[in-house]
Amino acid sequence: MSVLEVRNISHTYIKNKQQIHALKSVSFSLEKGEIMGVVGESGCGKSTLLKQISGIETPDSGDILIHGSVPEGKNLKSRRKRYSTMQMIFQNPLESFDPRRKIITSMEENLRFLAGIISKKEQEKIIYSYMEKVDLKKDLLLRYPRELSGGQCQRAAIARAIMIQPEILLCDEITSALDVIVQDKIIRQLKELVRQQEISVIFVSHDIALVSSFCDRIMVMLNGECVEQGNTKDIMTAPQSEYTKVLLDSVLEL
Amino acid sequence: MSEVLLDVKNLKAGYGKNIVVDEVSFSVKRNEIFGIVGESGCGKSTLLKALINPKEYGIQLYGGTAFFHDHELLSLSLSERKKLYGSKISMVFQNSASSFHPIRSYRKQFEETLKSHGFWEGDASIEKILDIFSKVHLPEGKRILDSCPYELSGGMNQRVGIAMAVLMNPELFLADEPTSALDVTVQKQVVNELMELHKKMKNSMILVTHNMGVAARMCDRIAVMFQGKIVECKNTELLLSSSEHPYTQRLLRAVPKLKREY
Numbered sequence A: 001m002s003v004l005e006v007r008n009i010s011h012t013y014i015k016n017k018q019q020i021h022a023l024k025s026v027s028f029s030l031e032k033g034e035i036m037g038v039v040g041e042s043g044c045g046k047s048t049l050l051k052q053i054s055g056i057e058t059p060d061s062g063d064i065l066i067h068g069s070v071p072e073g074k075n076l077k078s079r080r081k082r083y084s085t086m087q088m089i090f091q092n093p094l095e096s097f098d099p100r101r102k103i104i105t106s107m108e109e110n111l112r113f114l115a116g117i118i119s120k121k122e123q124e125k126i127i128y129s130y131m132e133k134v135d136l137k138k139d140l141l142l143r144y145p146r147e148l149s150g151g152q153c154q155r156a157a158i159a160r161a162i163m164i165q166p167e168i169l170l171c172d173e174i175t176s177a178l179d180v181i182v183q184d185k186i187i188r189q190l191k192e193l194v195r196q197q198e199i200s201v202i203f204v205s206h207d208i209a210l211v212s213s214f215c216d217r218i219m220v221m222l223n224g225e226c227v228e229q230g231n232t233k234d235i236m237t238a239p240q241s242e243y244t245k246v247l248l249d250s251v252l253e254l
Numbered sequence B: 001m002s003e004v005l006l007d008v009k010n011l012k013a014g015y016g017k018n019i020v021v022d023e024v025s026f027s028v029k030r031n032e033i034f035g036i037v038g039e040s041g042c043g044k045s046t047l048l049k050a051l052i053n054p055k056e057y058g059i060q061l062y063g064g065t066a067f068f069h070d071h072e073l074l075s076l077s078l079s080e081r082k083k084l085y086g087s088k089i090s091m092v093f094q095n096s097a098s099s100f101h102p103i104r105s106y107r108k109q110f111e112e113t114l115k116s117h118g119f120w121e122g123d124a125s126i127e128k129i130l131d132i133f134s135k136v137h138l139p140e141g142k143r144i145l146d147s148c149p150y151e152l153s154g155g156m157n158q159r160v161g162i163a164m165a166v167l168m169n170p171e172l173f174l175a176d177e178p179t180s181a182l183d184v185t186v187q188k189q190v191v192n193e194l195m196e197l198h199k200k201m202k203n204s205m206i207l208v209t210h211n212m213g214v215a216a217r218m219c220d221r222i223a224v225m226f227q228g229k230i231v232e233c234k235n236t237e238l239l240l241s242s243s244e245h246p247y248t249q250r251l252l253r254a255v256p257k258l259k260r261e262y
């Protein structure tokens, strides 16, 4: 059974009586230990897709199944259960944190409520070890999110999400503010995590070179639709849709 | 020799006792695109913010000067600052959406900004904004203007930020990661548009980016920053072909390559 199954989800936003079809009948499934990349035009619905899967928003139609069943309930307890299985790292790293709380407080709360780790000492040990994994110094923990650089905040958000050891990790442009050296370190850590704990990852990114080296499978989106999905090798060597071809040809290389 | 538009000397800045920009010197010529690349957290955004408005971002200055024409930017009075920024110097911030008011429509925010600089011309201004929107691949301009940041995607907000910053044809345009949220096709269009605009207006630009491909395509010169210092600064071609500093070399080696053959 797939860890995650998305069946024909559609979502329309309404703005000034105008309909914005952000998702049009998107379907795919994600297996244990699999990394799926999602690429596509800015504004094509990638963040919307992740928000629906994580449960922050509800699709107008279609089903999202986790281990074969629809997650039930909207109350705090069921939401916490959903978030402990599935963590989302937001495109805007500031959104992963409460602006009025220090980084460490947000991390401690995640550990307490989502991973059931209550001992302060143990929390501290975990937090320190994950800060090291994302190449951040401990003293940044006592700052507020706005007091970090763009890339530091992004890494803190990654650490916060992976330290509770979710089964599914939803990554929305999580390396857009990182230099390529740090990016490489983070990607190695994620690979290690996938290998050791067999977590499943959806990796939304505009960096096609990165996606092509990190992901097992790729889904290409355009205007709310999935125009193509397949093995990374097939998409990269023999793209079927015109859009994918244009996308691959537009990469600015050194 | 072409005229120097911005001349930064020994700029030292930080937060509290932490020095994060350490004795940085560089100059930007008229009509030049100057790139800054480097480690996450090395002080790039702080450097740009110090030039714009150190106080507002809680930045402490410990020394140095930054001349733009005969204005010394680090010691400007509030009224001088207001006159320069927006029209002569503008900036697009790394986290574009967060630099706007979160729940006010872009239409109102554009109007307010233009009015505060005496540039507001009613419908003519709206037309001009829509024109820039279409150039950065935002065809649904009316919808964008009626939206608040949370109603648009990451890359859409980023392009609105660019539109706002170039609207008043600044002489100096500071761009902090202006294309980090764009897919490669839109990125290409925005990069081309900025180059086009740059050619037409003969303005200067400081481009901070982690995307080495974008830096290589756009910049005349590139400075590499590491732990608060500029460790190497060269013409783009020279930097790419014969970098000297070990950090630059590591950086260039780490750029992921597109694998289209297996």
Ligand SMILES: Nc1ncnc2c1ncn2[C@@H]1O[C@H](COP(=O)(O)OP(=O)(O)OP(=O)(O)O)[C@@H](O)[C@H]1O
Pocket (backbone or CB within 6 Å): A013, A014, A015, A020, A022, A041, A042, A043, A044, A045, A046, A047, A048, A049, A091, B150, B151, B152, B153, B154, B155, B156, B181, B182, B183
């Ligand atoms: N809360 C909202 N209200 C109205 N429209 C919205 C809302 N959220 C998203 N949209 C619209 O839905 C569409 C898809 O947005 P989404 O954020 O999913 O794009 P994306 O693929 O993540 O783009 P990017 O790569 O730029 O981040 C866009 O047209 C956007 O304006």
Ligand SMILES: Nc1ncnc2c1ncn2[C@@H]1O[C@H](COP(=O)(O)OP(=O)(O)OP(=O)(O)O)[C@@H](O)[C@H]1O
Pocket (backbone or CB within 6 Å): A146, A147, A148, A149, A150, A151, A152, A177, A178, A179, B015, B020, B039, B040, B041, B042, B043, B044, B045, B046, B047, B057, B058, B094
């Ligand atoms: N408001 C602040 N208060 C205290 N320290 C800060 C603040 N803003 C930034 N810093 C620190 O200053 C250093 C430089 O930050 P800056 O944002 O300039 O980096 P950057 O080069 O832009 O990094 P990135 O590429 O990740 O955006 C970092 O170590 C950061 O933690």
Ligand SMILES: [Mg+2]
Pocket (backbone or CB within 6 Å): A046, A047, A048, A091, A172, B153, B154, B155
């Ligand atoms: Mg998005």
Ligand SMILES: [Mg+2]
Pocket (backbone or CB within 6 Å): A149, A150, A151, B044, B045, B046, B094, B176
């Ligand atoms: Mg920055």
